[in-house]
Amino acid sequence: MTAFGKLIRTTAFRLTLVYLFLFALFAASLLGYFAWNTRRLITEQIITTVDAETEEVSGIYDRRGLSRLVFTVESRALRPGANLYLVTTPTGQLIAGNVGALMPGVMASSGWIETAYRRLDERDNATHRALVHVSQLSGGFRLLIGRDLEERRRLFGIVAHAAQWSLLVVIVLGIGGGIFVARRVLRRIDAMTGTTRRIMAGDLSGRLPVGRSGDELDRLAENLNAMLERIEALMMGLKEVSDNIAHDLKTPLTRLRNRAEEALAKSGCEADYRAALERTIEESDGLIRTFNALLMIARAESGQARGNMDDFDAADVAIGIHELYEPLAEDDGMTLRLKTVSAPLHGNRELISQALANLVENAIKYGKPATVSAGSVVSLDAKQIVIEARREGDQVLLSVTDHGPGIPEADLKHAVERFVRLDSSRSQPGSGLGLSLASAVATLHGGELRLGDARPGLVATLAIPARTALGDRPPVLTQDVPQKVA
Amino acid sequence: MTATAPEMRLLIIEDDRESADYLVKAFREVGHVADLASDGEEGLALAESGDYDVLVVDRMLPKRDGLSVIGSLRDKGNRTPVLILSALGQVDDRIKGLRAGGDDYLPKPYSFAELLARVEVLSRRNVGPAEETTYRVGDLELDRLSHRVARGKDELTLQPREFRLLEYLMKHAGQVVTRTMLLENVWDYHFDPQTNVIDVHISRLRSKIDKGFERPLLHTIRGAGYMIRDGIR
Numbered sequence: 001m002t003a004f005g006k007l008i009r010t011t012a013f014r015l016t017l018v019y020l021f022l023f024a025l026f027a028a029s030l031l032g033y034f035a036w037n038t039r040r041l042i043t044e045q046i047i048t049t050v051d052a053e054t055e056e057v058s059g060i061y062d063r064r065g066l067s068r069l070v071f072t073v074e075s076r077a078l079r080p081g082a083n084l085y086l087v088t089t090p091t092g093q094l095i096a097g098n099v100g101a102l103m104p105g106v107m108a109s110s111g112w113i114e115t116a117y118r119r120l121d122e123r124d125n126a127t128h129r130a131l132v133h134v135s136q137l138s139g140g141f142r143l144l145i146g147r148d149l150e151e152r153r154r155l156f157g158i159v160a161h162a163a164q165w166s167l168l169v170v171i172v173l174g175i176g177g178g179i180f181v182a183r184r185v186l187r188r189i190d191a192m193t194g195t196t197r198r199i200m201a202g203d204l205s206g207r208l209p210v211g212r213s214g215d216e217l218d219r220l221a222e223n224l225n226a227m228l229e230r231i232e233a234l235m236m237g238l239k240e241v242s243d244n245i246a247h248d249l250k251t252p253l254t255r256l257r258n259r260a261e262e263a264l265a266k267s268g269c270e271a272d273y274r275a276a277l278e279r280t281i282e283e284s285d286g287l288i289r290t291f292n293a294l295l296m297i298a299r300a301e302s303g304q305a306r307g308n309m310d311d312f313d314a315a316d317v318a319i320g321i322h323e324l325y326e327p328l329a330e331d332d333g334m335t336l337r338l339k340t341v342s343a344p345l346h347g348n349r350e351l352i353s354q355a356l357a358n359l360v361e362n363a364i365k366y367g368k369p370a371t372v373s374a375g376s377v378v379s380l381d382a383k384q385i386v387i388e389a390r391r392e393g394d395q396v397l398l399s400v401t402d403h404g405p406g407i408p409e410a411d412l413k414h415a416v417e418r419f420v421r422l423d424s425s426r427s428q429p430g431s432g433l434g435l436s437l438a439s440a441v442a443t444l445h446g447g448e449l450r451l452g453d454a455r456p457g458l459v460a461t462l463a464i465p466a467r468t469a470l471g472d473r474p475p476v477l478t479q480d481v482p483q484k485v486a
Numbered sequence: 487m488t489a490t491a492p493e494m495r496l497l498i499i500e501d502d503r504e505s506a507d508y509l510v511k512a513f514r515e516v517g518h519v520a521d522l523a524s525d526g527e528e529g530l531a532l533a534e535s536g537d538y539d540v541l542v543v544d545r546m547l548p549k550r551d552g553l554s555v556i557g558s559l560r561d562k563g564n565r566t567p568v569l570i571l572s573a574l575g576q577v578d579d580r581i582k583g584l585r586a587g588g589d590d591y592l593p594k595p596y597s598f599a600e601l602l603a604r605v606e607v608l609s610r611r612n613v614g615p616a617e618e619t620t621y622r623v624g625d626l627e628l629d630r631l632s633h634r635v636a637r638g639k640d641e642l643t644l645q646p647r648e649f650r651l652l653e654y655l656m657k658h659a660g661q662v663v664t665r666t667m668l669l670e671n672v673w674d675y676h677f678d679p680q681t682n683v684i685d686v687h688i689s690r691l692r693s694k695i696d697k698g699f700e701r702p703l704l705h706t707i708r709g710a711g712y713m714i715r716d717g718i719r
Binding site for chain 1: 593595679
């Protein structure tokens with residue numbers, strides 16, 4: 001599309017044309033009204049004066065006879081000006097006047113008539129137009145008095161001329177203004193289009209230019225930029241997920257494949273096959289778990305899990321999870337303690353329970369004091385894991401504190417990322433997704449996962465805004481889940 | 487694996503030929519009879535005409551989706567227990583499935599042991615001692631009203647959760663109960679713990695009800711879960 005073609009297609013330009021058309025129509029009708037009225041006024045004036053003169057002249061005839069009439073008409077006809085006079089006999093012969101020729105039949109009619117004529121005293125034989133009044137005098141003589149219409153024509157011409165010019169000026173100014181406005185808009189839109197093209201081509205870091213005027217285009221650009229921000233974050237997340245999937249799912253898959261191959265290659269006994277198959281199932285169960293956790297995180301992060309929100313007490317969640325994990329912790333030589341204060345919350349109970357369970361599992365797995373394995377005596381406190389639910393300001397805090405080695409300051413941020421397991425040996429079972437799931441759940445509820453130093457140890461806290469967890473969203477009405485037939 | 491329940495008549499509505507054939511064969515091997523429908527319309531027609539103990543319904547089916555099959559069965563007053571199989575395993579999908587009239591929900595991929603255990607618990611043939619106030623397995627007795635548990639002449643002291651765990655196991659005495667089933671029905675959690683939490687609870691319970699007795703009642707079924715029953719496996 002040419003630049004001009006683009007220009008005349010802009011909304012601004014089209015709007016200008018519409019306004020221009022309306023304005024021209026208005027101006028034309030105004031001038032037209034003015035011209036028409038002027039013409040009417042002139043005509044009326046002619047009629048009034050001619051009427052008066054006709055009365056005067058026919059009065060002279062009535063009182064003083066034909067000779068006086070002829071004298072009056074002749075003397076008046078000699079005066080320069082636009083006045084026309086003609087007196088004829090009943091047979092149509094000219095007696096007096098300054099009219100040389102008329103359109104045929106004019107003298108036979110009576111009353112007002114507009115006609116072409118030629119003046120008697122003019123040499124060029126030019127034809128003019130006149131408005132004349134024909135009347136019959138007693139004795140059959142006919143009298144014509146009229147006015148030349150040149151003046152009316154000229155006046156009308158002036159108005160028409162003015163109208164033409166003003167219309168031309170209006171159109172030129174209008175189109176020019178339209179092009180000016182359209183180009184201004186078009187320049188900004190073109191800048192936006194250019195940026196969006198670049199973004200579409202893959203450069204997600206591009207942002208639209210925002211002016212300082214704060215007009216509608218700036219507001220649009222700001223909103224689009226916010227949208228781009230979100231898209232970029234989502235894309236980064238997606239990329240991260242796929243990278244991590246590639247990395248951490250391929251490893252067990254490779255192991256799985258190798259084992260199957262090995263079992264096939266070695267023609268062992270049935271027991272060997274059985275053992276290989278069992279390990280395969282075990283490995284694939286682990287894969288499924290990792291996969292489920294990934295899906296769950298993705299869902300929590302995309303906000304899809306917002307459907308099942310209800311009101312509950314964070315303390316109940318803490319009590320439930322404590323009850324579930326207490327024996328496990330004890331078997332591992334740890335003590336799971338519980339400190340709760342009622343802290344009402346609006347959210348997805350299942351997800352929050354799972355997030356807390358993940359934190360507790362982490363604490364049990366990694367929160368053992370370093371010396372426990374060495375068999376030396378460790379104070380009871382160090383073997384304690386504390387689950388705590390409380391309210392602080394407008395936030396509900398669900399925290400798990402252990403007294404293990406903790407996480408070095410530098411690694412704290414890193415720890416929430418997917419698949420990060422800080423012990424590089426990977427000797428402990430687990431998908432490495434526990435903390436990222438907890439973090440995703442906290443984000444879904446408008447909160448965050450905080451990791452801190454418990455000196456020594458780790459304190460992981462789910463901080464979630466109390467009750468109005470999802471800001472402007474009204475509480476979702478949830479029906480009771482039908483109980484399973486147990 | 488041996489069938490722990492009398493023979494059941496099952497209808498499997500699943501469009502993936504391979505997994506459907508696998509299920510039919512696996513159910514036959516443990517002594518049940520399984521019919522197969524490969525789309526929603528056929529499944530609905532079969533479910534209405536046949537007398538089945540349990541329907542196993544895939545959620546995404548050609549012609550008519552699983553939830554709509556269940557919905558129209560329920561509308562017509564058909565109360566056959568339904569287990570929904572689905573690749574959609576999230577909490578809200580499960581809730582949707584149960585609201586549509588399903589009785590249980592098992593996300594794919596699943597183990598056959600898990601499916602078998604759940605189907606047997608669902609089956610109409612196994613309406614066990616649900617309404618009884620006292621459950622008995624061997625000389626183990628559980629009174630649901632007074633919350634009293636005794637083995638022989640010994641009174642046992644159980645924590646509330648241990649009581650509920652035992653109650654669930656005894657309600658389904660003679661049937662395999664998986665770890666997930668326990669987590670769902672005793673604790674009401676639907677997530678998959680990465681650790682063996684349930685095993686620890688079971689071993690605590692076992693130490694209370696079986697320790698010091700000659701005949702163990704609480705058995706571990708390898709690769710599947712647990713079962714409480716009188717007699718040697």
